[in-house]
Amino acid sequence: MNKNFGRKLEIGPTDRTSEQRTPESPLFLIPEAARESFVPYVTDLPVPRAGENDLTRIAPGRPLAEGDRIEVFGRICDERGRPIRGALMEIWNANKWGRYTHVDDPARQPLDPNFIGIGRVMSDDNGEYRFWTIEPGAYLARPDIGRWRPKHVHMSLLGGSARLVTQMYFPGDELLKKDPSFYLLGDAGERHIAVENKSDQEGFKAAYQFNIVVGGRNATYFENE
Numbered sequence: 001m002n003k004n005f006g007r008k009l010e011i012g013p014t015d016r017t018s019e020q021r022t023p024e025s026p027l028f029l030i031p032e033a034a035r036e037s038f039v040p041y042v043t044d045l046p047v048p049r050a051g052e053n054d055l056t057r058i059a060p061g062r063p064l065a066e067g068d069r070i071e072v073f074g075r076i077c078d079e080r081g082r083p084i085r086g087a088l089m090e091i092w093n094a095n096k097w098g099r100y101t102h103v104d105d106p107a108r109q110p111l112d113p114n115f116i117g118i119g120r121v122m123s124d125d126n127g128e129y130r131f132w133t134i135e136p137g138a139y140l141a142r143p144d145i146g147r148w149r150p151k152h153v154h155m156s157l158l159g160g161s162a163r164l165v166t167q168m169y170f171p172g173d174e175l176l177k178k179d180p181s182f183y184l185l186g187d188a189g190e191r192h193i194a195v196e197n198k199s200d201q202e203g204f205k206a207a208y209q210f211n212i213v214v215g216g217r218n219a220t221y222f223e224n225e
């Protein structure tokens with residue numbers, strides 16, 4: 001062992017743990033390419049088909065879902081602002097009344113037969129994505145203690161072996177102030193509130209911009225970290 005290299009923390013006279021943990025060789029930087037775990041998604045599954053990013057109706061020609069139609073768009077980039085292309089984004093949100101189309105949702109709010117509330121889209125060459133959905137309702141997440149969740153859209157990103165899950169919130173939502181999940185974000189919470197724009201599509205209430213940063217100081221918070 002090269003005892004001249006690296007730090008050596010003494011623990012006790014009979015304890016060799018420190019020596020065993022001291023590097024024997026100089027450290028070297030792992031090449032950047034090998035450090036990037038978030039790379040374009042490669043899958044045997046079919047890529048999203050046209051229309052999978054439109055949650056406002058179940059299929060072309062079917063009736064519109066109830067509620068306000070909204071656009072959600074943004075850019076996915078790494079810590080240096082480089083676009084992340086080909087990331088598979090999955091989205092899901094509650095319906096207008098705050099109810100998920102899921103067997104485990106105990107809410108007594110109505111289901112909408114024209115709204116499933118799940119969709120997929122792949123980021124393009126500029127790292128950009130766009131989808132259309134119904135503005136979700138807030139919901140009573142903990143009836144036992146009367147805790148509501150603010151309106152939000154869940155998002156999952158798949159890239160390489162990594163899956164990142166986050167939530168987008170809506171500006172001006174009073175419930176944000178009382179939401180533990182949002183509160184825990186601290187100052188980073190602001191980055192998780194979408195920016196509201198006017199939609200240039202007829203019949204749409206608004207276009208919300210939500211950019212996602214993977215890694216670095218301005219990283220989007222991912223629930224599975």
Ligand SMILES: [Fe+2]
Binds near residue numbers: 154
């Ligand atoms: Fe939710």
